[in-house]
Each structure stands twice: as structure tokens, then as C-alpha cells.
Amino acid sequence: MPTVTMHVFRGDARGGDFKEYRVEADPGMVVLDLIHRIQATQATDLAVRWNCKAGKCGSCSAEIDGKPRLMCMTRMDLFNEGEPISVAPIRGFPAIRDLVTDVSYNYVKAKQVPPLRIKPPEPDGTYRMMQEDIDRIQEFHKCIECFLCQDVCHVIRDHEENKRAFAGPRFFIKLASLDMHPLDTVDRSAFVKDAAGVGLCNITKCCTEVCPEHIHITDNAIIPLKERMADEFFDPVVWLLRKFRSKKKQPA
């Protein structure tokens, strides 16, 4: 196999630059293999976050030739031979060192989401749920929290000021999955509208495009959330009905 030229970002919160490494690539290798090879032989302190190396943990997100991807699932044969490959940290989050960024924003948002509160069980003490009622939510539960959707979302990518009142695609699917959960009893509509800021999303589907799990983030989660917001808050008939009817779900 040929020697590959890699341009890897080296630096920290104060700044940095791409450094060139030339490294041997074996058949079937992925970008993360080459990063590891650089680490083992040329730059032992090259910082990179990774765990499973099988596309299941979502740790090794990076921008490879400018595109947000998982390093462990990006095969080298995707690239034209002889052309240098650039590997940069995901830009949507503050730099820590080299390819590692501070993704704590996501953990803050995660904690704000009003959790599941379930209804009482059936008389026999169990819960029954039909497969067809959970298929959609199981799609959302495939999320590996790689935060590539958060990285690429332009509501926050270049707008730090929006981060305060915007949860991002990852947490829209979380909210949608809770909302559609057959056992859930919580009404999160005020949260979805105000704290999560779903209205800021203008459905460009960038998040869906980069999702390594191929979750239909926009079509299956964000648009239904937006439709519900429109019904709940901006439809006068629904608003009036709500005045007189008791609500099925309790506010968060």
C-alpha cells in the first residue's frame, strides 16, 4: 500500500495549524488507523478521542477534508490516491487539543431535557407496547451521540449566541423520542418551543446528511416537532379547545 500524506490539525484553544505526516496505509484501513499509526510512530502526544473503533460509541468525530465524519468509519479507499487528506477537529465546539474538542454543551443540554415520566402499568402490573408503535422511536434510539449533527448545524456552528436557547438536532430527536414514547405522560411543548428553540431550525437537513446512523433527523423528528408547535401555539382552534379540555399530558 502507498504512503499517504495526512494534514492533521495540531494546536489548542489558543490556535494551531495543520502539520504534515507521511504514513503507510495497509489495505482496508480507516482514517483512525492512520491517526493511531502517527501516534505510535511519529507524534505520541497527538490528541484524539476514540473508544470502540466500530462506529458504535461516537467518540472519534472529526472533519475529514472538511466533511464531518467518524474517523473509524471512513475508509482510506474513499480518497483519491496521492492526494493529501486533512483531518481537523469538529469546529462547532471549542478546541481542547489537536483533534479533541470540548463537547460539554451537549451534556448541559442533555440534562435540561425533561425526563420520561411513565403512566401506571396495566392491571397485571406489566406494560404492553406494540412494535409498530415503537419503530420510529427505535430509529431515534440508534443515536450514538457523535454530535456530528450538532457540529454541522448552522444555527449554532457560527453563532455562539444561539447556543443558550437551542438544543440542536441531537436533542430534537431525544425530545421527539420522549414525545412519541407510548408510556410517557409529560407535555414538553413549552420546552421544545422556548428552551430547545426548535423554531430556529430552518430544515436545511445538514444534520440528516452527516448522521452516521442514517437517522432521518429532519423528516422524522424535527418536522413533527415543528408541526406540533404550530398546532399547539399558533392554531387558534387548538388554543381554544385547550382552554376547555383537560390535557392528556402533564407539563414538565
Place this chain on the structure above:
Amino acid sequence: MANQDYEVHEHDVIVIGAGGAGLRAAIEAAAQGVSVGLVCKSLLGKAHTVMAEGGIAAALGNVWPEDNWQVHFRDTMRGGKMLNNWRMAQLHAQEAPERVLELERWGALFDRTKDGRILQRDFGGHRYARLAHVGDRTGLEMIRTLQYHGIHQGLDVYMECTITRLLKDGDRVVGAVGYWRESGRVVVFKAKAVILATGGIGKAWKITSNSWEYTGDGHSLALWAGADLIDMEFVQFHPTGMVWPPSVRGILVTEGVRGDGGTLKNSEGKRFMFDYIPEFFKGETADNEAEADRWYEDKKNNRRTPDLLPRDEVARAINSEVKAGRGSPHGGVFLDINTRRPADYIKKRLPSMYHQFKELAGVDITKEPMEVGPTCHYVMGGVRVDADTAQSTVKGLFAAGEVAGGMHGSNRLGGNSLSDLLVFGRRAGLYAALYAKDFGGTLVVDSAQVEQAARQMLAPFERTGGENPYAIQSDLQDTMQALVGIIRNEADLKEALKRLDVLKARAVKVRVDGHRQYNPGWHTALDLDSLLTVAECSALAALERKESRGGHTREDHPYTDDTWGKVNVVVRLKDGRIQVSREPLPEMPPDLKALFQERK
């Protein structure tokens, strides 16, 4: 004074490790009203549990009403070749169903039966379809459910923080010391009780399904703190890891492929597992293809397919086929589900396998067979614990999950790990909290111990001329792979120990470049300490046990020996050296023994 020099956090209970066991332990301890710190080596939600695929074994009886805890208990003990701690196996079988239902109440969405209950799948060594699952990503569902439930229980979570030493006051554990990956700064945790939930040791082998984190930290921390480890000779090589391309060698291929109808074949197209049915399992295993295939639908009138023998049996069989020259082109065997199940079914039941082979190997598993071979997957051995309370032999130190020993005996059945994490994670959390509430006297941390741990951490920066840590790690993995692998013998094990001595001598001179901020070379250098320790424990225990049983096969002692079936090999530290001894297994009470006489 340590408290002034270093960042200090104080809790009633700290949990080291945030996979299934650690999260479940932390949730339970918090429910007891004590203050809990959860320390994770990676980010929250990335621990190794995320990679578990097939399911959680629990005798819910949703698919086969005949199933109950006694049958599960019996399967577990037989799978472990009767070397399991019977009380752990009993508690596990009894409590697993409630732990699964509890996960459901916390938001987990398992695949469903037609009448809306939790669906269960077949797996190796289980008499009935018993594994609650979500396609082939059950571990992800489990860790997300625990994570999102846990963050609302008032836990303090310390992410990307590695613990390097436990702190002791006299004979009891009173905390831990470690470093932040991000800043490289030393951090001290004062705690009345410490729960180890650090997982396994698989990174000591070259071909492994385990991630970088699996460096035996908890095993080593316990040993260094004076605790006993048991059964360290028993290492599970999962029969089906990917073998091609080289960069993905070892990545797990779920047993669910065989549970859902897949079968192993050699280069001649033969379903070779029929040639490898051991005497011990003859009564319950189909000896012809027709019966094996009927078994999936009708378990009453047919015996189980030999493709679903326990993992140790299947791994050895694959090893033998490859050695006999009947392997696949890249040194594995074939795993065929493409000719046995329709493409839609495969994609629905095994979505991540489909994805994984398609993206990493360019193989469409609905059209072609997979190539698979054994990969280091799990260590049965671990910290010796009291079955009911999960407390180790050292006061204030608890262990749950893979880091604890005894539950699985000499070989773990698939699906019994996720249930183990939940059952004993909860128990560790509960009893650690109770212990902390009863903690007498004041919590005192000895600054000299903190200073010493800090000095050891920083030493690699001060050396000049030493080696690159990656080179030592790689040589260690080669040594264990070649000499302490699936098939062992005395000469190899002695050679391994000799080489480990050389590696230890190299490791104390290891040098790292750069500074302390997020420096993987430094982290690797520090992990060598625990990796070398567990490698030595495993090789010593393997040398001691002169028989073959479960995940320990000696070609110079090829038979299972009843006298060895009555003892655990125990390792502990004495005067700075690892000592090995044989100690009797706890004896099973007669009412449980009777379960093994009912059926042949």
C-alpha cells in the same frame, strides 16, 4: 498537605467506571440518599457497554413460558463448567427479570412480541430464547437508558478522569487518586466507599473486541489495595470476531447471528460444529442438521444446534478447523446467514452487523457469508466479592460487572454479561451506600499516599532516553496473543512470564514527550502499569491450573479434572509480589444441586 495541593472531591460513595455496572451502581447508591461521584475514563455514554450487541439474558418467560430462574441458573452454571460462585449465579438468575423490567420503566424500548411484551432471542448455552434485545444494539439502549435516567438522580459525574491508585486508611479503602485527561492535573476523591466497575482486561491481547480503555485498571487497583482476585486464568475468546481487513480484525460479530439462524461452515462448506459436540453437552445438543434447524421453531421436540454451544466450545472448534487447513481465505471460518434467512429479516434483526460489514469490509451479509475467527472478548476472573453485597476482601471496596470474579465460572454465556451488570451493579450500589452510612470515625486521606501516586504519574515526563510507550504496549499484546491465547501449555506460559518481566523492566523506564494536557502517549504509559499487572496475574493463574475448563485450555492437560473443579485459583499481592494459591469453592446447597440431577 494533600488537600491544599490537589483538587479534592468528597463523596459518600465513588463509582469508578460508567458502563452498565457503574451507572446502575451509582443510581442505586443515590437512591439510598448518599452523595455519589461517578468517575469515567471516557465521556459519559461511551463506555464499553455501548458495544454489547445481542441482548440481556433474563428468564422473563415471554417467549417460552417454561423458562424460569432455575433453568437460567442451571444453564449459567453448566456454561461455566460448574466453577461459578453458585450464590452469584442464583441471585443473577433470580433478579435479572426485574432489572430488565426496570430498564423498560426507565425508557428502554426492547423489541416486542406480537402481544406487546419484551421479545426474547436464542443465544449460546441458553435452553430457551431468553435475551431481551433491541436488534443487535442492546448495549447502546442499555447505556443510554441508564445515562439519561442517571443524570436526573443527583450524581456528580467526572468525565475523562482516570484513577491510578486507591487510597487506604489502615485496612479500609477511603478514596482514590487520578488525573484529568484534559488538563493532566492530579485529582483526589475522598470517599467512604469505592465501587470498581471498570470492566475487563482485553487490551492485553492483540486481537480483541475491547477498546483502549480495557486495560485492567480495576483489577489492578484492587490487587494493589490488597484485595484478592480469582479465576484470572479464564479469558473468553469470543468465537466470532471479524478477520478481514486487518484493521478491523477482532471487532465483534454478535452471537445473535447464530441465535437468529446463522451457521458456521468451513472451506468445504461443511457445518463443522456437529463434529465438536463435547460429552458434557451431548444430551442437549442436536447431532444432525435437520434437528438443529427444527430447534429454532420447536424447542420441545428438538435439541439445540451445536452452532450455539457455549463460546469456549465454539472458539476451540474454529481454532481447530483453521489449524486443520479448512479455514477461510483470511484465516477464519465462514458464518452464513445469507443462505438461511431472507435479506429483510437480516437487516431488521442485525442492522449493525449489516452496516459494519458493508462499511468496513465491503461485504453484504445478506448476499455473502462473513469471515469470522476468535477474538479476545471478556475476562471471567476478577475481584473476589461477597455474592450478596459485592464487597471485596478489603473493607470499603466493592466491585461489580466484568471486574468482579466468580459469577461466570470458567466461561460466560452470551447475554449474561448485561444482566450481570444490572444485578450486581445495583447490589454494589446498595451495599456500598449502606456501608458508607455506617462508616465509623472520620474520613482521613493520607497525603503521603497521594504524593506517591502523583510522583508515579509524573515520572515518565522526567525520564530521558526511555522507550515509547506504544512499543511496549504492542510487544505486550503480541506476547499475550502468542503465549497466553486460546490454547496454552506450560512452556509457553513460562516463556510469557519471562517476557513479562522484561516488559516490566522496560516499562519503568518509559518516556513520554510533550506536556500533560490531553496527551495520549502519557495515558498509554500510565495504563501499562495495570496492563502488565493483569497480564501477569492471568499468566500465573493459567500456569497454576493444570487442567482444561471453559476459557482455559491446556494442551498439556487436555482434560477437565474434578479435583480442579473444586478450587478457585486466587492471586493476591504479598510483599510486593503476586502470590498464587488454590482455595476451595463455596459449596452449593442440596436444593440447588438437585437441579443438576433432574435432566441428563
